[in-house]
Amino acid sequence: MSENPYVSHEARILEVKDLTPREKLFTLRFVDPEVGENFNFKPGQFVIVDVRGFGEFPISLCSSPTRKGYIQLCIRKAGRMTKFVHKMREGEIVGIRGPYGNDFPMEEMEDSNLVLVAGGLGMAPLRSVLWYAIDSGRYEQIWLFYGTKAYEDLLFRDEVVHLLKHGDAVNCKVKLAYEVESPSCVYLEKGFSDRVCRGVVTDLFRGEEFDVENTYALICGPPIMYKFVVRELLNRKLSPGRIYMTLERRMRCGIGKCGHCVVGTSTSLKYVCKDGPVFTYWDALSTRGLI
Amino acid sequence: MRYIKLPSENFETFFNSLREWGKIYGPVKKGEVYSFQEVQGAGDMALDYNRTMLPPKKFFVRPRDQILHLKNGRWENGVDDERFVLFGLHSCDIHGLKILDKVYLGEPADPYYKARRKNALIIGISCMPDEYCFCKSLGTDFAMDGFDLFLHELPDGWLVRVGSVRGHEIAWENEELFDEVTEEDIQHFKEFEERRASSFQRKLSKEGLADMLDLAYNSPVWKKYADICLACGNCNMVCPTCRCYEVCDKWINAYEAVRERRYDSCFMESHGLVAGGHNFRPTRLDRFRHRYYCKSYFDPSAGFNCVGCGRCDEFCPAGIEHVKVLDEVRGSLQ
Numbered sequence: 001m002s003e004n005p006y007v008s009h010e011a012r013i014l015e016v017k018d019l020t021p022r023e024k025l026f027t028l029r030f031v032d033p034e035v036g037e038n039f040n041f042k043p044g045q046f047v048i049v050d051v052r053g054f055g056e057f058p059i060s061l062c063s064s065p066t067r068k069g070y071i072q073l074c075i076r077k078a079g080r081m082t083k084f085v086h087k088m089r090e091g092e093i094v095g096i097r098g099p100y101g102n103d104f105p106m107e108e109m110e111d112s113n114l115v116l117v118a119g120g121l122g123m124a125p126l127r128s129v130l131w132y133a134i135d136s137g138r139y140e141q142i143w144l145f146y147g148t149k150a151y152e153d154l155l156f157r158d159e160v161v162h163l164l165k166h167g168d169a170v171n172c173k174v175k176l177a178y179e180v181e182s183p184s185c186v187y188l189e190k191g192f193s194d195r196v197c198r199g200v201v202t203d204l205f206r207g208e209e210f211d212v213e214n215t216y217a218l219i220c221g222p223p224i225m226y227k228f229v230v231r232e233l234l235n236r237k238l239s240p241g242r243i244y245m246t247l248e249r250r251m252r253c254g255i256g257k258c259g260h261c262v263v264g265t266s267t268s269l270k271y272v273c274k275d276g277p278v279f280t281y282w283d284a285l286s287t288r289g290l291i
Numbered sequence: 292m293r294y295i296k297l298p299s300e301n302f303e304t305f306f307n308s309l310r311e312w313g314k315i316y317g318p319v320k321k322g323e324v325y326s327f328q329e330v331q332g333a334g335d336m337a338l339d340y341n342r343t344m345l346p347p348k349k350f351f352v353r354p355r356d357q358i359l360h361l362k363n364g365r366w367e368n369g370v371d372d373e374r375f376v377l378f379g380l381h382s383c384d385i386h387g388l389k390i391l392d393k394v395y396l397g398e399p400a401d402p403y404y405k406a407r408r409k410n411a412l413i414i415g416i417s418c419m420p421d422e423y424c425f426c427k428s429l430g431t432d433f434a435m436d437g438f439d440l441f442l443h444e445l446p447d448g449w450l451v452r453v454g455s456v457r458g459h460e461i462a463w464e465n466e467e468l469f470d471e472v473t474e475e476d477i478q479h480f481k482e483f484e485e486r487r488a489s490s491f492q493r494k495l496s497k498e499g500l501a502d503m504l505d506l507a508y509n510s511p512v513w514k515k516y517a518d519i520c521l522a523c524g525n526c527n528m529v530c531p532t533c534r535c536y537e538v539c540d541k542w543i544n545a546y547e548a549v550r551e552r553r554y555d556s557c558f559m560e561s562h563g564l565v566a567g568g569h570n571f572r573p574t575r576l577d578r579f580r581h582r583y584y585c586k587s588y589f590d591p592s593a594g595f596n597c598v599g600c601g602r603c604d605e606f607c608p609a610g611i612e613h614v615k616v617l618d619e620v621r622g623s624l625q
């Protein structure tokens with residue numbers, strides 16, 4: 001029999017890092033080096049994490065394939081299984097199957113500008129794109145618009161703040177929006193008044209112009225965010241085919257069998273796990289219920 | 292296609308010869324409903340049945356299915372390898388399996404489904420429509436493939452269409468039971484099919500259906516029916532093309548666990564629920580409409596996701612009729 005697609009591969013937890021009180025970053029390496037060798041993924045793809053005897057759940061790959069030898073997952077404590085994983089320590093084993101889903105068209109976007117728009121946990125999959133773009137050096141200007149509730153919710157805080165300060169050297173302009181004030185925000189805002197503001201992620205578009213012929217937007221955030229961000233982009237005349245977004249749905253199998261992630265109507269029915277999770281805004285216009 | 296004739300007097304011997312392939316499951320009557328059950332003799336079957344409650348999908352995508360077994364910290368597969376015969380499938384159910392094939396055999400193939408499909412000998416049987424059937428509208432009233440042998444009723448036996456090499460081999464091994472097809476048999480076959488074609492009472496207007504339904508997203512008809520729907524999910528369970536499943540791990544003792552799949556229904560509130568409590572189909576209206584969209588999705592390469600078997604109508608406790616809902620939704624466009 002060919003390999004069973006439902007059987008996960010063992011991966012060892014190399015490091016667990018607290019990102020926020022709710023999110024942890026897990027660095028993993030496959031126990032079998034051959035599996036690790038064959039695990040080729042692209043920014044935008046996800047894996048299914050298998051906690052043997054407890055269940056499985058989908059998580060985006062938040063590291064970049066440009067950095068080999070390990071994978072990273074940023075996991076929010078959201079329920080039963082993620083809570084269990086949050087208790088796990090370095091050296092312990094989880095199951096991983098994947099990579100699944102489609103990806104952001106990194107090659108097609110080469111030599112273009114990228115506008116990454118992240119809301120909250122949406123930073124996780126976009127971090128893969130961000131690293132990939134910076135590491136490969138094949139992109140023009142990169143914008144990262146990142147909105148969170150508070151400074152304490154900023155994921156990958158060190159990296160993001162570092163890029164806020166020094167990103168220009170790698171053509172990356174970071175802008176942050178927060179909703180709840182704190183001393184750290186005020187301090188950042190003082191230093192970078194044109195890049196840090198109190199408000200929502202769409203406020204970060206103010207004063208920015210994009211060369212619409214040569215720009216792609218990549219969005220990930222809570223369901224409510226898409227409509228507003230897309231509106232900003234359309235106002236700037238970006239084509240629906242250049243607006244990419246990655247979506248979340250309830251997923252069980254990850255490979256188009258269990259039916260949970262199906263969206264759309266009689267003219268267009270899509271599996272988010274297989275046809276997505278990355279879709280263009282054109283897909284959303286032609287498939288009802290996508291956003 | 293290859294055609295042979297099975298005379299009535301050889302039917303039972305032929306049936307018994309199938310035992311060599313494996314256990315035989317056929318339509319059995321229990322009270323008022325039919326179901327596919329293991330049968331010992333040809334006489335156990337009710338071959339003139341209209342439809343079983345659960346379609347033959349239950350043999351391939353089981354209502355409960357232990358797919359993995361955790362032992363010593365490792366998963367073990369439970370892919371079963373037992374051959375079996377499904378005797379007396381109607382054309383619509385064969386089409387239903389073909390739709391499941393597209394999903395479960397599509398890359399990466401589901402190994403459990405694949406093995407069971409390979410191990411199943413499929414024997415079709417002709418039928419007469421009742422008041423619920425509308426397979427003719429969907430082109431699923433006749434199967435051209437997807438079976439090993441297909442038996443068409445004749446006054447004195449069966450006209451058998453041989454649909455696969457395996458079917459051919461089975462017939463070959465029992466060569467002495469079969470005759471050549473005569474002119475008279477062909478005449479009877481033709482008459483039967485004509486009579487059958489003119490007996491359908493229900494018709495689904497397919498013309499532009501997918502677009503009409505999409506355009507009627509806000510039609511009040513969805514709400515009218517969603518209000519009387521009990522959200523019991525019966526229609527999902529009995530549908531030969533519904534296949535959503537939920538997965539859950541269960542410990543059987545301190546050292547061993549199993550991962551089990553179970554039928555799920557898009558009528559359940561949890562179907563579209565994600566972390567944080569966000570639900571992508573929060574209301575019953577959303578879920579009711581979703582099922583109709585899923586069933587009426589038109590795949591350019593495989594057609595509709597409904598084969599017109601009429602099960603969802605017969606087994607809906609609220610008396611909701613599939614074709615009627617679709618017609619009314621379409622009608623509400625004017």
Ligand SMILES: Cc1cc2nc3c(=O)[nH]c(=O)nc-3n(C[C@H](O)[C@H](O)[C@H](O)COP(=O)(O)OP(=O)(O)OC[C@H]3O[C@@H](n4cnc5c(N)ncnc54)[C@H](O)[C@@H]3O)c2cc1C
Nearest residue numbers: 057058059060075076078079080081082124249565566568
């Ligand atoms: C493609 C994709 C990528 C993702 N990437 C990430 C990522 O990078 N990081 C991350 O943290 N998360 C990510 N997620 C979300 C993550 O999969 C969920 O947070 C996770 O599955 C929650 O699992 P859990 O067992 O902890 O929660 P569960 O115990 O399943 O519950 C989570 C929540 O779901 C609801 N729920 C679930 N099942 C039921 C039920 N049967 N009845 C009632 N309510 C229910 C409840 O509201 C509950 O609070 C991603 C999801 C997808 C689809």
Ligand code: SF4
Nearest residue numbers: 520521523524526607
């Ligand atoms: S069987 Fe009828 S009542 Fe039950 S969920 Fe389906 S449509 Fe609703």
Ligand code: SF4
Nearest residue numbers: 530597598600601603
């Ligand atoms: S939707 Fe109803 S009629 Fe169509 S295949 Fe399913 S159960 Fe049969």
Ligand code: FES
Nearest residue numbers: 254257258259273
């Ligand atoms: S997650 Fe199972 S079909 Fe998409």
